[in-house]
Amino acid sequence: xxxxxxxxxxxxxxxxxxxxxxxxxxxxxxxxxxxxxxxxxxxxxxxxxxxxxxxxxxxxxxxxxxxxxxxxxxxxxxxxxxxxxxxxxxxxxxxxxxxxxxxxxxxxxxxxxxxxxxxxxxxxxxxxxxxxxxxxxxxxxxxxxxxxxxxxxxxxxxxxxxxxxxxxxxxxxxxxxxxxxxxxxxxxxxxxxxxxxxxxxxxxxxxxxxxxxxxxxxxxxxxxxxxxxxxxxx
Amino acid sequence: xxxxxxxxxxxxxxxxxxxxxxxxxxxxxxxxxxxxxxxxxxxxxxxxxxxxxxxxxxxxxxxxxxxxxxxxxxxxxxxxxxxxxxxxx
Numbered sequence: 001x002x003x004x005x006x007x008x009x010x011x012x013x014x015x016x017x018x019x020x021x022x023x024x025x026x027x028x029x030x031x032x033x034x035x036x037x038x039x040x041x042x043x044x045x046x047x048x049x050x051x052x053x054x055x056x057x058x059x060x061x062x063x064x065x066x067x068x069x070x071x072x073x074x075x076x077x078x079x080x081x082x083x084x085x086x087x088x089x090x091x092x093x094x095x096x097x098x099x100x101x102x103x104x105x106x107x108x109x110x111x112x113x114x115x116x117x118x119x120x121x122x123x124x125x126x127x128x129x130x131x132x133x134x135x136x137x138x139x140x141x142x143x144x145x146x147x148x149x150x151x152x153x154x155x156x157x158x159x160x161x162x163x164x165x166x167x168x169x170x171x172x173x174x175x176x177x178x179x180x181x182x183x184x185x186x187x188x189x190x191x192x193x194x195x196x197x198x199x200x201x202x203x204x205x206x207x208x209x210x211x212x213x214x215x216x217x218x219x220x221x222x223x224x225x226x227x228x229x230x231x232x233x234x
Numbered sequence: 235x236x237x238x239x240x241x242x243x244x245x246x247x248x249x250x251x252x253x254x255x256x257x258x259x260x261x262x263x264x265x266x267x268x269x270x271x272x273x274x275x276x277x278x279x280x281x282x283x284x285x286x287x288x289x290x291x292x293x294x295x296x297x298x299x300x301x302x303x304x305x306x307x308x309x310x311x312x313x314x315x316x317x318x319x320x321x322x323x
Binding site: 057058093094099100103104105106107108146148149150182 | 246249250251253254257302303305307308
């Protein structure tokens, strides 16, 4: 299983993702420079958090034109696993790989804190190690993470079961006061219809070791790892 | 070729929550501007381009708005173009 971690100028979570893949998971790791139109044979490509190209104009707006993105779009179209975290989620929306957009937090504050997420899809390569309705504790760190989509898109997401994570309280109840950024339908993460492109605002790479206060994030990395093993043994 | 200045205004769509606008409205109310009923905060983008004529300028700026300057999911845009009559090299 080979993970690729994309590095744009201004990306900041690339090394954190790399550490989890390489040191905690023990999987193969390649960093993918934004100017290289080459995914180096990776089985799962991660677009990590940060401020790609300074987030100028809009978050992710410039990053989506990077040479590496053309290859990522092709890879996603072929069913390859693409996982956008925080800024990566914003880039996937700008690139139309996922519907909707991430706008300024309703509080206007940059929020850096632990959140609880209820898992609504445990049948995906990214979540197969979780239980459905399981509550994960994963931190957020963003100023523009408020998920927005028009009503038709939202109802399509709900009907198709494309909402993967929702902000919740510790019991898994979706409540307005457990929503840290004003996301519509408390959406913290969505997947495309095919189930191979995931975008999420919370940072699983920041909670993959007990020293960091939690290991729930590791469940997602392990799920991806196991999904690849299953594919290989089929 | 003609030098043209395009002035592009990008605003959040009416259905999109605009916390910046709400905060500015509250600030204005605090300063005594109680007559303000709504504020929307957007972006102003000035683009200079060399084109054959105003029609071409409008087509090109329209394409720029659709492809990059505005995100159709959350933003509306409008622009005007100004030919100052000077020829560029």
